[in-house]
Amino acid sequence: MKKIISLLLVFTFGLSSCEKDDICDPDTPTTPRLVFTFYKINSPSELQNVTDLMVIGEDEKTGIIFNETATDTTKYLANGSTISIPLKTNVNSTTYTFILDSQNDNPAAINTDAIKFNYTHQDVYVSRACGFKTTFTLDPLSTSPPFSVPFVQTDTDGNGLWMQEVFVINPNIENENETHIKVFF
Amino acid sequence: MKHTLKYFFSSCLLFSMVLVQAQETTTTTVTKEAVPAKPKTESAKPELQEAAKPDSIKTDRYGLRVGVDLYKLTRGLYDKDYKGIEIVGDFRLTKKYYIAAELGFEDKTTDDDRLNSTATGTYIKGGFDYNLYQNWLDMENLITIGLRGGFSTFSQNLNSYKIYNPNPYWGEQPAIIADKKYNGLTAGWLEVAMGVKAKVFNNVFVGFGVQLKMLVANTKPDGFDNLYIPGFNRTYDGSFGIGFNYTVSYFIPIYKKKTVIPQIKKDAPKK
Numbered sequence: 001m002k003k004i005i006s007l008l009l010v011f012t013f014g015l016s017s018c019e020k021d022d023i024c025d026p027d028t029p030t031t032p033r034l035v036f037t038f039y040k041i042n043s044p045s046e047l048q049n050v051t052d053l054m055v056i057g058e059d060e061k062t063g064i065i066f067n068e069t070a071t072d073t074t075k076y077l078a079n080g081s082t083i084s085i086p087l088k089t090n091v092n093s094t095t096y097t098f099i100l101d102s103q104n105d106n107p108a109a110i111n112t113d114a115i116k117f118n119y120t121h122q123d124v125y126v127s128r129a130c131g132f133k134t135t136f137t138l139d140p141l142s143t144s145p146p147f148s149v150p151f152v153q154t155d156t157d158g159n160g161l162w163m164q165e166v167f168v169i170n171p172n173i174e175n176e177n178e179t180h181i182k183v184f185f
Numbered sequence: 186m187k188h189t190l191k192y193f194f195s196s197c198l199l200f201s202m203v204l205v206q207a208q209e210t211t212t213t214t215v216t217k218e219a220v221p222a223k224p225k226t227e228s229a230k231p232e233l234q235e236a237a238k239p240d241s242i243k244t245d246r247y248g249l250r251v252g253v254d255l256y257k258l259t260r261g262l263y264d265k266d267y268k269g270i271e272i273v274g275d276f277r278l279t280k281k282y283y284i285a286a287e288l289g290f291e292d293k294t295t296d297d298d299r300l301n302s303t304a305t306g307t308y309i310k311g312g313f314d315y316n317l318y319q320n321w322l323d324m325e326n327l328i329t330i331g332l333r334g335g336f337s338t339f340s341q342n343l344n345s346y347k348i349y350n351p352n353p354y355w356g357e358q359p360a361i362i363a364d365k366k367y368n369g370l371t372a373g374w375l376e377v378a379m380g381v382k383a384k385v386f387n388n389v390f391v392g393f394g395v396q397l398k399m400l401v402a403n404t405k406p407d408g409f410d411n412l413y414i415p416g417f418n419r420t421y422d423g424s425f426g427i428g429f430n431y432t433v434s435y436f437i438p439i440y441k442k443k444t445v446i447p448q449i450k451k452d453a454p455k456k
Contacts, residue, residue: 022297022298024299024349030350030351031348031349031350031351057354057355085354086350086352086355089350094355123348123361124408125410127422128299128300128410128412129297129298129299130299130349131300131346131347132299132361133348133349133350134350
């Protein structure tokens with residue numbers, strides 16, 4: 001009998017040892033962002049770093065924070081070859097303005113483009129702690145009815161589009177491990 | 186969860202206390218049995234004489250015990266998110282073994298930070314209990330350890346949920362009302378049940394028990410999870426579960442069996 005009891009004790013401790021808390025692990029893949037990668041227009045296989053790129057959502061006052069550690073305006077500036085931007089999870093389009101070289105003293109050097117993304121969104125169950133996540137599917141390019149476009153580019157400041165070519169590489173935005181949009185400039 | 190843990194620890198504490206007491210009683214019975222053997226020592230053949238002396242006879246009652254889980258029944262009065270009932274029963278098979286079963290219904294709304302869901306369904310559990318407690322004379326108390334297999338059929342309703350967005354640039358979205366029902370769900374599990382039952386008067390017993398459970402089969406709904414399984418309790422990331430009950434039951438005696446206390450025969454061949 002003692003053997004049985006000790007066996008049961010081992011069994012129960014074995015069960016209880018590997019339980020996670022009810023806190024959503026930050027490493028869990030949840031709602032993904034749209035991942036952009038920038039390439040050189042003249043040499044399409046080479047990555048191109050952006051200069052002081054500021055990305056501001058429509059009707060928002062502040063830009064997306066790219067640099068968590070900075071305290072001044074530099075936290076809104078991206079200088080790498082890739083950026084990730086969050087889409088609205090409750091509607092089917094999100095508009096952003098992309099301000100290249102935003103800190104330049106010469107106003108003529110600053111170039112602003114706007115892009116409106118059209119998509120559908122789905123809510124997917126993750127776990128008890130994390131709840132649901134939203135994944136997105138960019139609308140396909142369709143020239144016959146029903147018409148749809150994945151994105152609409154507009155030149156808000158009238159000095160030409162700095163994003164000369166924009167391609168949708170992966171219309172299914174389910175994680176942040178891969179590039180969804182390639183931009184050549 | 187806090188309450189479950191509290192109950193678990195307090196019952197563990199009680200178990201340990203009762204176990205200590207159980208050891209005391211066995212030692213006292215041994216000394217008591219040793220006493221009548223003493224005066225008959227003058228003979229050359231002590232074995233024969235000991236076998237001839239009248240054995241102490243104990244009458245064990247066999248029958249069916251049925252009851253109800255008061256914890257589940259009364260919880261519905263103070264917890265608006267819970268409705269449940271559990272009927273418990275056991276039948277004494279041998280001196281130490283009992284066949285045991287539980288039958289129940291639960292309706293529980295689980296309100297987590299990001300999810301609110303309701304599980305409704307019935308369950309059945311069956312197995313056996315082994316009585317570890319050595320009773321004095323005609324006492325009929327039990328300290329049991331047992332095994333059960335459990336099975337539940339239930340439905341789940343996802344009432345509302347929140348989107349987890351680690352980059353809330355566009356602000357945190359309020360909870361989304363889903364009201365989506367998932368029917369025809371089933372789950373099966375094994376549990377180790379530890380319990381105490383004490384006869385309070387006549388044939389009325391009061392008992393409590395804790396169960397440690399392991400989920401073995403679980404049909405998860407498409408695009409959701411079973412957050413609560415009637416009979417199993419809430420689920421965790423693994424297959425582990427825990428349960429608690431507080432029962433009041435009535436014993437229906439069916440027949441009696443006289444048993445000879447075996448210690449005397451064990452003592453006989455000793456020289």
